[in-house]
Amino acid sequence: HGLVPIVEPEILPDGDHDLQRCQYVTEKVLAAVYKALNDHHVYLEGTLLKPNMVTAGHSCTKKYTPQDVAIATVTTLLRTVPAAVPGICFLSGGQSEEEASLNLNAMN
Template sequence: SHSIDTCYEISKMTLLKLYNELYAARVVLEGTILKPNMVLSGKKSGTVDSPEKVAEMTIKLFRETVPAAVPGIAFLSGGQEDEEATANLNAINAIGPHPWKLTFSYGRALQAAPQKAWSGKASNVAAGQAAFTHRAHMNYLAALGKWKASLEQAA
């Protein structure tokens, strides 16, 4: 039930602690990839933040906490709906350039549509595969900042 501002504050404290500990342990940041959440309101808050707001808050957070030496950030979908996660990733990449490569490491946001299309039936394997290919392609485009909602309808 948290707000986007609470998510930002808690994420900031967490990332500052993480990078202070990594620095103290002399970890070579160029050999790491961060797998964080996006900054957004909690599901039970009743608020769905716009992709532009998620992008603004997420990049603000990273610019304040993530060293430029980190080569990549691979987002978790964090329970977001498929298209919501894609739209948010796209908005984040569209306001670049950034010092890090920003991509996705989604689980549920890649798998939900294929699992629904497949439904455990051998006759639906091709539909499940097509749904997975579509979701992966949409997120590939979002990682480039080139996704558009109209591409979802083309599926």
């Protein structure tokens, strides 16, 4: 039918959580999402993932570099996303255009 399901779990950037907490929660959420998709026999090769980047909460006092965000995000994805998933598109998660671009560049 030409439709592609886009799986879009998002950890909101509201709050004062640090990078490690966001990584932990994102890993738990993605693991649960892919378990549910597997339990329902979803054809993962026909889906896309649209997750949040792993970032600290907007009210977190510690500031992280784009490299910190990249390492946390890529590590999370490698730990939780099945190899069958053909593509990942990121949400900006309330980041500015510049901040999101710097984080994406660090992941590349």
